[in-house]
Amino acid sequence: MSVSSESSAATDDKSFPIVVLISGSGSNLQAIIDSASDPESCIDIRAVISSNPNAYGLKRAHRAGISGKVFNYRDYPDRSSYDAALIAEIDRHQPKLVVLAGFMRILTTEFVSHYSGRLINIHPSLLPLYPGLNTHQRAIENGDTEAGATVHFVTPEVDDGPVIIQAHVPVFETDDSNELACRVLKQEHIIYPKAIRWFAEGRLTVQNGEVLLDGNKSLKQQVYSDEK
Ligand code: GAR
Numbered sequence: 001m002s003v004s005s006e007s008s009a010a011t012d013d014k015s016f017p018i019v020v021l022i023s024g025s026g027s028n029l030q031a032i033i034d035s036a037s038d039p040e041s042c043i044d045i046r047a048v049i050s051s052n053p054n055a056y057g058l059k060r061a062h063r064a065g066i067s068g069k070v071f072n073y074r075d076y077p078d079r080s081s082y083d084a085a086l087i088a089e090i091d092r093h094q095p096k097l098v099v100l101a102g103f104m105r106i107l108t109t110e111f112v113s114h115y116s117g118r119l120i121n122i123h124p125s126l127l128p129l130y131p132g133l134n135t136h137q138r139a140i141e142n143g144d145t146e147a148g149a150t151v152h153f154v155t156p157e158v159d160d161g162p163v164i165i166q167a168h169v170p171v172f173e174t175d176d177s178n179e180l181a182c183r184v185l186k187q188e189h190i191i192y193p194k195a196i197r198w199f200a201e202g203r204l205t206v207q208n209g210e211v212l213l214d215g216n217k218s219l220k221q222q223v224y225s226d227e228k
Contacts (some may be wrong), residue, residue, distance in 0.1 A: 014041075018098070019041060020049075024055050033195075043197070045061075047089075049071055052072075079108055083107060098115045098118060102122075118151065118199075120199070123152070126135065126146070135147075143199070146168055
């Protein structure tokens, strides 16, 4: 996989266009908006696209003065026409990176290939553990003592692809899935803006399916702890 961020060195102007895709609350979107508002950030959120007309994330985009648009799957006869329309809309904004932030749609191979190397996702588990839904409940039921979140490049497999960064949190015996989800989400809000910044600064490369930061394997993962 090639990563197309070579021409993206950080500057103090907003020179790195991204498009963010959401379906729900948009708390990760908010973390990205907040991070992009830092004068040091080169991230320019050109548009937010939601698969869900009622997504709270659309309000967050509106509040931040970012263009928000709904692409409801009900308006399209099939997955491939939906994805083709989505591509046309995203490309209008000429993003250097497309960010899936709780976008709860399975994407076609055509979509993923179109954005190969510049499409990233966040998933609330320590991938490859627990792709799909109900990640926190599954971790609790398995008796895991650790959970977390993963930012990764997207490949055609659902919740799969080279890992950019993972945050680890403890699972406590008394946790229910909501408590665990909150603990993980807090870390998502830290690692996603960080991964986007790394990408924009041209610091990520993918070699043999592995992501390197500044050419260094050992910096791939960052571990966070959390007190109860
Ligand atoms: C986040 O927990 C994100 O990791 C997850 O959806 C949530 C969206 O929350 N994504 C997936 O499960 C993707 N497979 P948000 O709308 O508040 O950012």
